[in-house]
Amino acid sequence: MTAASLPREGAAPEAREPVAAKLAVQLGPGLLWLVAFFAVPIVLLLVYSFYRFTDGVMIETFTLENYARALHDTIYVQVFGKSLRYGLVVTLACLAIGYPVAYFLARAATRRRGLLFLALIIPFWTSIVVRTYAWKMLLGTNGLVNYTLEALGLIGAPIKMLYNETAVLVGLTHVFLPFMILPLYAVLEKIDPSLEEAAMDLGADRARTFLRVILPLSLPGISTGCLLVFILTIGSYLTPDLLGGPSEMMISNLIRSEYYVTFNWPFGGALAVLFLIITLAMIVVYNRLFKLERIVGN
Amino acid sequence: MRGIVLKVWAALVYGFLFLPILIVILMSFGASKYSTFPVRGFSLKWYGRAFADEQIVSALQTSVTISVIAALLATTVGTLAAMAIVRNRFRGRELLHAAFLAPLIIPEIITGIALLSFATLLSLQGGIALVVIGHVLIGLPFVLTVVSTRLYGFDRSLEEAAMDLGANEATTFRRVTLPLIMPGILGGLLLAFTVSFDNFLITYLLAGSEVTTIPLQIYSMIRFEFTPKIHAVSTVIVFVSVSLILLSQLLTRERRAA
Amino acid sequence: MSDYDVELRRVTKRFGQVIAVDDVSFGIRRGEFFSLLGPSGCGKTTIMRMISGFETPTRGEVFIAGEAMAARPPYRRPTNLVFQHLSLFPHMTVFQNIAFGLEMKWKGKAEIRDRVERMFALIQLPGFAERKISQLSGGQKQRIAIARALVNEPTVLLLDEPLGALDLKLREQMQLELKRIQREVGTTFVYVTHDQKEAITMSNRIAVMDAGRVEQIDDATTIYERPRTPFVAGFIGETNLFRGRLVDSGTVACEAIAIRTGAADGAGAGAPVHVSVRPEKVRIGSRAEALPNAFTGAVDEVVYQGATTTYRVDIGGGLDVLATVQNAEVGRLYDRGDRIAVGWEPEAAVVIPETAP
Numbered sequence: 001m002t003a004a005s006l007p008r009e010g011a012a013p014e015a016r017e018p019v020a021a022k023l024a025v026q027l028g029p030g031l032l033w034l035v036a037f038f039a040v041p042i043v044l045l046l047v048y049s050f051y052r053f054t055d056g057v058m059i060e061t062f063t064l065e066n067y068a069r070a071l072h073d074t075i076y077v078q079v080f081g082k083s084l085r086y087g088l089v090v091t092l093a094c095l096a097i098g099y100p101v102a103y104f105l106a107r108a109a110t111r112r113r114g115l116l117f118l119a120l121i122i123p124f125w126t127s128i129v130v131r132t133y134a135w136k137m138l139l140g141t142n143g144l145v146n147y148t149l150e151a152l153g154l155i156g157a158p159i160k161m162l163y164n165e166t167a168v169l170v171g172l173t174h175v176f177l178p179f180m181i182l183p184l185y186a187v188l189e190k191i192d193p194s195l196e197e198a199a200m201d202l203g204a205d206r207a208r209t210f211l212r213v214i215l216p217l218s219l220p221g222i223s224t225g226c227l228l229v230f231i232l233t234i235g236s237y238l239t240p241d242l243l244g245g246p247s248e249m250m251i252s253n254l255i256r257s258e259y260y261v262t263f264n265w266p267f268g269g270a271l272a273v274l275f276l277i278i279t280l281a282m283i284v285v286y287n288r289l290f291k292l293e294r295i296v297g298n
Numbered sequence: 299m300r301g302i303v304l305k306v307w308a309a310l311v312y313g314f315l316f317l318p319i320l321i322v323i324l325m326s327f328g329a330s331k332y333s334t335f336p337v338r339g340f341s342l343k344w345y346g347r348a349f350a351d352e353q354i355v356s357a358l359q360t361s362v363t364i365s366v367i368a369a370l371l372a373t374t375v376g377t378l379a380a381m382a383i384v385r386n387r388f389r390g391r392e393l394l395h396a397a398f399l400a401p402l403i404i405p406e407i408i409t410g411i412a413l414l415s416f417a418t419l420l421s422l423q424g425g426i427a428l429v430v431i432g433h434v435l436i437g438l439p440f441v442l443t444v445v446s447t448r449l450y451g452f453d454r455s456l457e458e459a460a461m462d463l464g465a466n467e468a469t470t471f472r473r474v475t476l477p478l479i480m481p482g483i484l485g486g487l488l489l490a491f492t493v494s495f496d497n498f499l500i501t502y503l504l505a506g507s508e509v510t511t512i513p514l515q516i517y518s519m520i521r522f523e524f525t526p527k528i529h530a531v532s533t534v535i536v537f538v539s540v541s542l543i544l545l546s547q548l549l550t551r552e553r554r555a556a
Numbered sequence: 557m558s559d560y561d562v563e564l565r566r567v568t569k570r571f572g573q574v575i576a577v578d579d580v581s582f583g584i585r586r587g588e589f590f591s592l593l594g595p596s597g598c599g600k601t602t603i604m605r606m607i608s609g610f611e612t613p614t615r616g617e618v619f620i621a622g623e624a625m626a627a628r629p630p631y632r633r634p635t636n637l638v639f640q641h642l643s644l645f646p647h648m649t650v651f652q653n654i655a656f657g658l659e660m661k662w663k664g665k666a667e668i669r670d671r672v673e674r675m676f677a678l679i680q681l682p683g684f685a686e687r688k689i690s691q692l693s694g695g696q697k698q699r700i701a702i703a704r705a706l707v708n709e710p711t712v713l714l715l716d717e718p719l720g721a722l723d724l725k726l727r728e729q730m731q732l733e734l735k736r737i738q739r740e741v742g743t744t745f746v747y748v749t750h751d752q753k754e755a756i757t758m759s760n761r762i763a764v765m766d767a768g769r770v771e772q773i774d775d776a777t778t779i780y781e782r783p784r785t786p787f788v789a790g791f792i793g794e795t796n797l798f799r800g801r802l803v804d805s806g807t808v809a810c811e812a813i814a815i816r817t818g819a820a821d822g823a824g825a826g827a828p829v830h831v832s833v834r835p836e837k838v839r840i841g842s843r844a845e846a847l848p849n850a851f852t853g854a855v856d857e858v859v860y861q862g863a864t865t866t867y868r869v870d871i872g873g874g875l876d877v878l879a880t881v882q883n884a885e886v887g888r889l890y891d892r893g894d895r896i897a898v899g900w901e902p903e904a905a906v907v908i909p910e911t912a913p
Contacts, residue, residue, distance in 0.1 A: 203660030235405030
């Protein structure tokens with residue numbers, strides 16, 4: 001066996017100049033699917049957003065009134081603002097809560113680490129419907145929290161904890177926490193532990209080692225996690241719907257309502273386009289600062 | 299000392315993450331019709347009632363059908379695309395890779411209503427086909443990622459050896475490449491299935507009035523018929539999803555390069 | 557004691573059931589280039605980590621410059637470590653890496669700049685300050701890692717098998733570099749390695765370790781010429797090792813043969829001993845015949861090494877002798893199967909008593 005045929009683990013496979021036909025066969029279906037069912041529909045959405053909506057019917061005349069309404073009417077501005085605010089709060093909460101967990105996981109003994117990691121992906125892969133309605137069990141007037149508080153004698157009558165902002169934020173944090181922990185863990189795990197030892201050897205105590213070595217090196221993980229959680233949060237539908245009630249409308253609830261209740265597709269489309277622009281803006285900013293390939297690491 | 303604080307924190311967070319799920323499982327075994335605390339009595343009757351419920355059974359069938367189809371499609375399309383992207387150099391390769399990942403990062407509401415609008419334009423109704431299309435869109439990124447990872451670590455000299463021994467491209471792919479990346483493909487398949495099975499929003503937007511999947515059924519029951527049947531069904535699908543994912547993890551466990 | 561920069565007193569380290577370091581005591585003098593040499597798992601790395609503070613002894617004490625270290629963490633010890641894989645901070649420039657330790661001590665900008673510049677001169681890499689770590693070659697990274705540690709003027713510099721990743725030529729260059737640097741700064745160097753050639757080349761004294769215990773501490777020549785245990789004899793360089801009984805001072809009976817040896821200290825008549833004979837001290841052919849220890853045998857193996865050739869000769873009774881000869885002196889090459897004479901002077905045969913003194 002010559003040296004050339006020994007397995008080269010991890011070596012990048014030789015990239016070749018593509019044979020056009022082969023490439024077409026391999027990429028064709030995927031590309032077609034994306035274009036037909038993703039790109040074109042979104043363009044259509046954009047087109048619709050410029051149409052009129054009069055007397056319950058969509059009319060194909062060009063107008064900017066949908067955008068004007070979306071950007072001026074306080075209700076809609078408020079919904080966007082609230083969603084963005086929730087996005088920020090949940091992202092920061094997930095970061096603060098999740099970072100120590102990710103670090104703990106990354107530094108855990110190998111055998112335990114595997115188990116803990118598997119344990120983490122269980123909530124990650126449980127349907128959002130189940131995870132969200134479960135909070136009704138916890139926060140409801142007959143829920144676990146109230147029951148425990150009453151049993152401990154801390155309160156006399158049950159507190160109303162559902163159908164308000166807090167319930168939604170708690171629910172969102174719960175749902176998206178794994179989306180913060182996993183990218184953080186992926187990056188922290190790759191940091192060579194001997195770098196921490198080197199810093200300590202050079203005189204840095206634990207706090208300074210963290211600030212000067214670990215934190216900077218974990219920045220890609222932090223940014224990926226934050227991007228994911230933020231975008232997912234501002235786009236959430238089910239959690240505000242189940243835990244927030246009618247007073248807690250977020251962007252997705254609003255858009256859905258316009259589409260399925262009012263049937264005002266142009267306006268709904270405009271809202272969706274604005275939402276899309278916000279999302280794309282965030283991604284562009286992220287891409288400027290960090291390579292987009294990092295997201296693939298999951 | 300610091301280690302203990304970290305451990306306690308991690309335990310609390312894990313508790314926070316698991317508590318809701320555990321509550322649901324707990325309540326599925328309760329005897330009472332009301333989902334209150336404390337949970338009294340132990341009973342399996344809600345499981346029985348849940349699976350005697352026609353709507354639930356029908357939703358389960360629909361879910362499985364849709365998810366199997368979507369998973370197969372996503373895996374086929376995704377594997378081919380992964381082969382193209384990993385093994386070729388061409389302009390716009392990075393961009394294309396990102397494009398495939400887009401449905402993951404673009405909010406579901408947008409994907410959903412866009413697809414619905416497009417379908418309506420073509421005079422198609424919401425229904426199984428539309429849901430499958432949507433599920434394939436969000437399943438593709440997972441398959442692509444998993445299979446690409448497998449391909450990146452693949453030793454090309456094995457294929458060269460096969461060709462040196464007389465196998466043509468197609469045979470080499472069938473007899474050497476495919477078997478070796480099969481764990482990755484299967485892992486991706488299971489991921490795509492689970493993503494489809496558990497999905498709510500896109501399904502909700504595209505299903506129309508005729509089609510109900512399990513998540514949709516649970517949602518409907520939460521709002522209109524809140525009985526512990528919900529907990530029973532939820533517990534079952536949690537176990538199903540988790541088992542599939544653990545299986546997928548086993549299959550896609552990469553040999554760590556030293 | 558005051559001129560010991562590092563002292564270990566009855567240091568033992570246990571990991572669960574495993575005893576990694578077993579009751580070790582020794583002192584390292586100020587300004588020494590001291591090597592801890594031994595195979596993997598002998599405990600040398602554990603000792604190094606106990607000196608630098610990453611492990612604490614289960615029993616015994618570690619002193620640095622006369623002070624007991626007890627459980628002091630690494631950032632409060634007057635030691636610095638050059639890590640095995642260098643562990644340079646990838647997100648900092650070369651300058652920032654080297655300056656790190658000084659920053660931790662809250663030194664002023666001017667002083668930092670000054671000291672770091674002097675380091676660049678010492679390691680002979682001027683102008684590298686703003687480079688990123690990823691842009692450096694193996695040898696350059698090596699020197700940066702040393703600079704990062706030395707700039708803090710530690711009492712003791714520990715080096716953990718630092719040259720392992722380099723190719724042979726580079727390694728030999730770096731060995732000379734390290735010696736030069738040590739001579740210039742005069743700091744006590746504690747060098748951990750499994751490569752005995754390296755240890756012999758660079759060290760003032762070597763501690764040879766095996767299975768958690770120190771077998772022998774001496775300068776390179778003594779270790780080589782006068783190994784005190786069979787392990788040391790076998791680990792350092794090549795050797796012919798015979799087992800036998802001491803007949804009297806000067807003769808050892810080994811099964812089929814009797815070997816005339818040098819003086820044997822610490823062993824009485826009848827005691828079981830080893831005899832070590834270095835292959836380069838074994839003569840062959842006509843030059844061997846007249847020696848006090850002379851045997852004939854068939855050549856089993858020939859290994860041509862350019863300037864030298866090593867022959868394995870079967871002298872019967874299940875005994876093999878390795879002879880390494882200068883090709884220029886011998887003038888010819890023998891083949892497998894040739895019968896030749898092998899022999900050595902009594903002084904070349906070192907007696908190693910079974911239980912080391």
